[in-house]
Amino acid sequence: MxxxxxxxxxxxxxxxxxxxxxxxxxxxxxxxxxxxxxxxxxxxxxxxxxxxxxxxxxxxxxxxDNEPTDTGWLPKNIIRHGSTTIGNWVVCFFPQQRYRLQVQSEQLYVPLPSLVFVGISDSYYVWAVKKIRFNSQLLIHHAPLPNVMNDGRVCWGNICPLIASLSTIESTWWKFIGSTFNQDYTQGKSIKFDNIIQQLKLQNRRARISNRSRYPTSDLIPIRDNLTVEEAVEYVTKSTK
Structure with missing residues (x-):
C-alpha cells in the first residue's frame, strides 16, 4: 500500500x-x-x-495513451469505427439478403437490398445502397422499411438500444431487424407504392415462389442531396446530439 x-x-x-x-x-x-x-x-x-x-x-x-490497444477479431460486417465527443460510432454493411420481418401481425420473408447500418452513441441510422459490394462512394437511399425516419434514423419506439460499440453493433442490428414494424414512417420509400409495406408484401409473395427473387433496387428512392455513404457518415457523426 x-x-x-x-x-x-x-x-x-x-x-x-x-x-x-x-x-x-x-x-x-x-x-x-x-x-x-x-x-x-x-x-x-x-x-x-x-x-x-x-x-x-x-x-x-x-x-x-501509453497502453497498447487491441480490438480483437472484428465481425466481418464492420467496415469503420471511430469516436467523437459524444461517444463511439460504428459502420456496418450487410449485403443484400433475405430476412424474416414481423410487420404488425404478419410475418414476411423478404429479400432486402444491401444496407448500411450506423450507430453513434444511442442513435442509429440505416440506409440502402444498390450494390452488393461496399464502396464508400455509393449513393444512399431510403431503406425500404417502416420505422425509419426520412434521414435514415431508426425510430425505436419503446425499445432501448444499446450504446454503439464494436461489441454491441451486430446484436443491435439484429434487435432492430427482428423487432415488430408498424405503420410509422412508411411513405416516400418506394417509387411503385405509396406505402412501403405494400412493396414488402409483394416481395414476400415473390420470395415464396422463387429462391432467386431479389429486391428491385430500381424502386429505391435516393435520400435528399444525393449523399454518398462517406458524406452521410461524416454528417451524422458530426451532427448527432
Whole structure:
C-alpha cells in the first residue's frame, strides 16, 4: 500500500503558479496545455523564450495513451469505427439478403437490398445502397422499411438500444431487424407504392415462389442531396446530439 510520502509533493510556489491566470510565467512549471475554442496549445520554455505550439487531437491522444490497444477479431460486417465527443460510432454493411420481418401481425420473408447500418452513441441510422459490394462512394437511399425516419434514423419506439460499440453493433442490428414494424414512417420509400409495406408484401409473395427473387433496387428512392455513404457518415457523426 502506498503511503502519503509516496505521492509527489507540490511546493507552495508551484501551487500558486498552477492556480494563477493562464498563460503562466512557467517559473515553477515545465509546461502547460491550453484549451482554446477546441484548439490545443502547448506552452513551454526554450531557454528564456516562451514557445506556443498548436497540437492536434491525434497527437494528444498518442501522448496520453501509453497502453497498447487491441480490438480483437472484428465481425466481418464492420467496415469503420471511430469516436467523437459524444461517444463511439460504428459502420456496418450487410449485403443484400433475405430476412424474416414481423410487420404488425404478419410475418414476411423478404429479400432486402444491401444496407448500411450506423450507430453513434444511442442513435442509429440505416440506409440502402444498390450494390452488393461496399464502396464508400455509393449513393444512399431510403431503406425500404417502416420505422425509419426520412434521414435514415431508426425510430425505436419503446425499445432501448444499446450504446454503439464494436461489441454491441451486430446484436443491435439484429434487435432492430427482428423487432415488430408498424405503420410509422412508411411513405416516400418506394417509387411503385405509396406505402412501403405494400412493396414488402409483394416481395414476400415473390420470395415464396422463387429462391432467386431479389429486391428491385430500381424502386429505391435516393435520400435528399444525393449523399454518398462517406458524406452521410461524416454528417451524422458530426451532427448527432
Amino acid at each position: 502506498e503511503s502519503m510520502h509516496d505521492s509527489p509533493i507540490i511546493s507552495g510556489d508551484t501551487l500558486r503558479e498552477i492556480i494563477s491566470k493562464a498563460p503562466r510565467n512557467l517559473d515553477h512549471l515545465d509546461a502547460e496545455l491550453l484549451f482554446v475554442d477546441r484548439n490545443y496549445i502547448l506552452h513551454y520554455l526554450e531557454g528564456n523564450r516562451h514557445i506556443y505550439k498548436s497540437l492536434t487531437s491525434d497527437i494528444l491522444r498518442r501522448a496520453f
